[in-house]
Amino acid sequence: MPTDKTAILKIAFEKQAPLTEEEWIEIRSYLKERTFKKGAFLCRNGQVEHYLSIIYEGTCRGFYNNKEGEEISVGFMFPNDFVSAYYSFLTQRPSLMAVQAVTPVTIISISHTHLNRLCDKYKSAERIGRLNAERIYRRKEEREIALLTMSATERYQDLVDRNPQLLQEISLKHIASYLGIKPESLSRIRKQLAKQ
């Protein structure tokens, strides 16, 4: 095997619980490398998300459509981040969220069926699943606080500070919707910040 891309998943999993050699061999047998062109959908609105994946290379964006049909971004995912229409993955019901490749993307995926099989068989898989759910819950809670207590300007600065690669890869339009404002407003905010 030339380069073993699955290693990033092993590393990510083992941050949460150690894996035996046996477990890892079984997990690895389920993993699938998938690639997407820029603009392609990992999961569309209305589809059931079958995979939990980790990004080997590229950038993804998750978004919802509001009643007016506008896209509301809710997250940007970079290499070594997990990516999935997680709500749909958990419930196995059609997804309200879409996930799109912002650049050409390579991911390592495991299917819901295989992951459930692992959870039934190994306690460590169950634990990884629990810790992972807890981790993304905490992130959502931080986001809730940010939306309730920070101004759009503060949220923008915070987002850029945490994700240096963001401005290179994500359009301002998508960043604006993530911040909960319109592109025109983000433009004005950036102008204000540049002055100082």
Next chain:
Amino acid sequence: MPTDKTAILKIAFEKQAPLTEEEWIEIRSYLKERTFKKGAFLCRNGQVEHYLSIIYEGTCRGFYNNKEGEEISVGFMFPNDFVSAYYSFLTQRPSLMAVQAVTPVTIISISHTHLNRLCDKYKSAERIGRLNAERIYRRKEEREIALLTMSATERYQDLVDRNPQLLQEISLKHIASYLGIKPESLSRIRKQLAKQ
């Protein structure tokens, strides 16, 4: 035993994974009934949350303090709901969130130590923990969408529709902070809605 209040926890857990008699007996041995007077704190800002609890009777409120020292409510919990400063409970670091009894409250609690012991011992406990984390994650995601796409008026109506008991028990001041607006604004919104 007069009335077995722990039954509500068994019911809540078994919604997520069946428990053997052996498991339930061990779980029950760890459970603790706790009562709080109106206004008392289940967990204060700065304390580590040691318990995951279920409400037997009464109503609780979770809130943060923003930089200005104002209380920002992030959730209201009623009988049969789980209650915890969950982020702190998961991380065992000091909590940024406080949890307060809005009425006199009786809860059934299990400590972090005991719950971890159960998770080490029983796969079903690990599974309940995973499904529980996934459940509260989904709720936060719904809230994120509401904050990003709905007006304060819509969020208010939605909140009241989902929680009929809310207006009887929670002050408008706290509801306003949950909606992300000031009490004066909520007052205006309610006046508008009453007209129609």
Next chain:
DNA sequence: TAGAATCCTTGATGTAGGTTAAGAAAGCGC
């Protein structure tokens, strides 16, 4: 590389919700 589409910016104006202030109503302690 031209043409089309999309994205970004800027300006004028509109609006939801914030701020300040003050009085009315409700809850609470003695």
Next chain:
DNA sequence: GCGCTTTCTTAACCTACATCAAGGATTCTA
């Protein structure tokens, strides 16, 4: 029950962000 505090409401004014409109910069795509 009678003050005292907190909550709720209303009104006048203010601000952050939205909307609408248009021009310029990028980027697709043929």
